[in-house]
Amino acid sequence: MRGRFTFLAGCVLVGLILVVAAVSLVWLPYDPADTSGGRLAPPGGAHLLGTDKLGRDLLTQLMVGARIALTVGIGSVLVGGLLGVAGGLIAGFATRWLDDALSAVLDILIAFPTLLLAMLVVAAREASLGSAILAIGLAMSGVVARLTRILVKRVLAQDYITAARTSGTSWPRVVAEHVLPNIWPTLLVNLSLQLGLAVLAEASLSYLGLGPPPPNASWGRLLQEAQATVLTSPTGAIAPGVLLVVLVVGVNLVADGFRDLADPTRRRTR
Amino acid sequence: MTLLDVSGLAVRRADGHRLVGDVSFALDAGERLALIGESGSGKSLTALAVMGLLPAGMTAHGSVLLGGTQMIGAPDRTLNRVRGRTAAVIFQEPLTALDPLMRVGRQIAGPLRRRGLRGAALRAAVRAALDEVRLPERVARAYPHEISGGQRQRVAIAMALACEPAVLIADEPTTALDVTVQAEVLALLDGLVAGRGMALLFISHDLAVVAEVADRVVVLKDGSPVESGRTRDIVGQPRHAYTRALVDSARALEGELDRLAP
Numbered sequence: 001m002r003g004r005f006t007f008l009a010g011c012v013l014v015g016l017i018l019v020v021a022a023v024s025l026v027w028l029p030y031d032p033a034d035t036s037g038g039r040l041a042p043p044g045g046a047h048l049l050g051t052d053k054l055g056r057d058l059l060t061q062l063m064v065g066a067r068i069a070l071t072v073g074i075g076s077v078l079v080g081g082l083l084g085v086a087g088g089l090i091a092g093f094a095t096r097w098l099d100d101a102l103s104a105v106l107d108i109l110i111a112f113p114t115l116l117l118a119m120l121v122v123a124a125r126e127a128s129l130g131s132a133i134l135a136i137g138l139a140m141s142g143v144v145a146r147l148t149r150i151l152v153k154r155v156l157a158q159d160y161i162t163a164a165r166t167s168g169t170s171w172p173r174v175v176a177e178h179v180l181p182n183i184w185p186t187l188l189v190n191l192s193l194q195l196g197l198a199v200l201a202e203a204s205l206s207y208l209g210l211g212p213p214p215p216n217a218s219w220g221r222l223l224q225e226a227q228a229t230v231l232t233s234p235t236g237a238i239a240p241g242v243l244l245v246v247l248v249v250g251v252n253l254v255a256d257g258f259r260d261l262a263d264p265t266r267r268r269t270r
Numbered sequence: 271m272t273l274l275d276v277s278g279l280a281v282r283r284a285d286g287h288r289l290v291g292d293v294s295f296a297l298d299a300g301e302r303l304a305l306i307g308e309s310g311s312g313k314s315l316t317a318l319a320v321m322g323l324l325p326a327g328m329t330a331h332g333s334v335l336l337g338g339t340q341m342i343g344a345p346d347r348t349l350n351r352v353r354g355r356t357a358a359v360i361f362q363e364p365l366t367a368l369d370p371l372m373r374v375g376r377q378i379a380g381p382l383r384r385r386g387l388r389g390a391a392l393r394a395a396v397r398a399a400l401d402e403v404r405l406p407e408r409v410a411r412a413y414p415h416e417i418s419g420g421q422r423q424r425v426a427i428a429m430a431l432a433c434e435p436a437v438l439i440a441d442e443p444t445t446a447l448d449v450t451v452q453a454e455v456l457a458l459l460d461g462l463v464a465g466r467g468m469a470l471l472f473i474s475h476d477l478a479v480v481a482e483v484a485d486r487v488v489v490l491k492d493g494s495p496v497e498s499g500r501t502r503d504i505v506g507q508p509r510h511a512y513t514r515a516l517v518d519s520a521r522a523l524e525g526e527l528d529r530l531a532p
Contacts, residue, residue: 095326159366163426166321167381167433168354171346177380181371 007257013250017243021070024063032056032064033215040233050235052225061217062239068218069247072132072202072211073195079137080144080198081191087141088148089175092156103149109142114201115208122210129212136201140194147190151183185262192255196248203244219244272296273469274320274357274437278332281315281324281493289328290315290493297437302463302470304484304501306477306516312493313473314362317439320471321359322349337436354381358430360459362442364422368414374425375410381432399428403458420451424458431462438463439471444479456483477520481505489513 029048030037037051044050049058091102118135125131155161155178164174205211206220214221219240226236274297281290290312297303305313319330322341334341337356341349358381361367369377375396382395397407403424414422423443430438440459444452460483463470474480480487481501488498489512497510508514 159361159363160369162318162323163359163361163367163429164369164380165323166353166357166359167429168350168352168384169380170350178369178372182369185371 010253075133076136080140083141084144087145092152307490
């Protein structure tokens with residue numbers, strides 16, 4: 001019962017951000033570049049959450065930020081998930097030297113600081129939404145591949161794989177029918193946790209100016225811009241921070257719920 | 271033509287260490303042969319080598335002709351045509367031999383689909399397969415953890431029989447079960463093998479069980495055969511010291527029962 005509650009709570013939190021992002025596609029209170037609101041207007045009145053130091057409506061910025069956070073989060077999970085699962089499957093099936101070689105590459109990738117990797121990607125391309133997704137996804141793929149590799153190795157050692165093989169099932173079928181379904185629950189939980197981490201990573205990159213450039217109002221950049229005026233107008237720093245927490249906590253709760261839902265042995269005991 | 275002809279089979283580890291050596295036997299339709307020996311004597315490796323499914327890093331040498339196909343050194347595609355159809359395997363531990371995340375019905379349907387069955391015909395075949403191993407139809411909708419050990423082993427038997435194999439390899443099929451369930455599963459297996467005229471390669475460490483199901487026995491010790499012949503002769507007059515030890519310990523257990531309840 002507790003599991004179901006946390007899952008629902010997570011869905012509500014994530015759903016909230018999803019709705020905000022969806023609404024931002026069709027309606028915004030102001031134009032994101034509209035600076036007519038006056039500098040650092042307090043919350044209330046025409047501007048529900050006030051304005052930033054350039055006079056832009058904060059609510060508008062936050063709504064656009066939700067869109068960016070979700071785009072980067074989902075995008076980098078797609079990139080990192082595809083690369084990671086593919087690499088992990090290959091390493092999981094590989095024996096000896098190929099497995100050792102891939103493991104060494106993954107070790108280096110995991111040990112490489114995400115921020116440094118992001119700086120390299122940004123230097124090679126440019127600071128953009130795509131660069132952020134690529135950098136975060138690449139950093140994520142190492143961890144995902146590592147996990148996939150060990151999950152595959154564990155499943156391959158099981159009797160039911162040998163049993164399927166003795167009945168003449170080909171390797172591609174074994175992967176599709178037995179390996180992927182059996183590693184999927186754990187992967188799904190990890191990928192959802194990675195989504196939360198990716199959102200945080202995007203905020204960090206943007207805070208450092210390595211994320212999508214202005215006028216894209218990423219939450220991380222809103223935090224950075226509000227830093228200088230946090231004592232006089234705290235809303236500008238608190239609001240994006242709260243939204244970040246809501247999204248990341250929501251994603252983590254959903255990830256927890258997935259673990260219970262995906263495993264039939266847990267499903268019954270609940 | 272012999273269904274299964276194993277001659278001079280050896281299994282080696284990558285470092286050259288010999289795990290199984292010089293195993294030879296032949297099996298024809300309707301015949302029942304047992305491989306007996308303690309754990310680590312190479313019984314299961316022999317079975318896996320017959321199917322061409324040795325664990326990575328192990329290699330088989332010699333000759334294994336299964337339904338006329340040379341199983342040693344053949345490419346996977348050739349082997350997959352033989353696996354399941356010419357020979358099928360039942361494993362020792364039914365809980366791990368079934369996919370924990372797949373409903374029982376779908377697992378049985380897997381090998382049935384190889385016979386080209388689809389849709390309603392496939393569902394009917396799954397029902398018939400369950401019926402044949404005396405399982406109620408509702409088991410099809412259960413996950414492996416939701417049914418008992420004996421039921422799981424029946425499911426494994428149904429899966430093995432799904433492709434109508436000519437040879438059934440049973441690798442300690444009753445070892446993980448309660449004694450009462452053991453007897454039921456053995457009786458079921460016995461009936462099915464006789465009914466279909468299959469050849470049976472029965473692998474066990476339990477002489478009493480082997481005496482019940484097998485006509486001939488090959489006794490393995492440390493990967494090598496030490497004695498072979500008709501079950502009756504081996505149990506009656508064991509020639510090798512190891513076989514005698516096996517027979518004596520089996521008798522000692524039985525004697526203990528007689529002493530307690532004469």
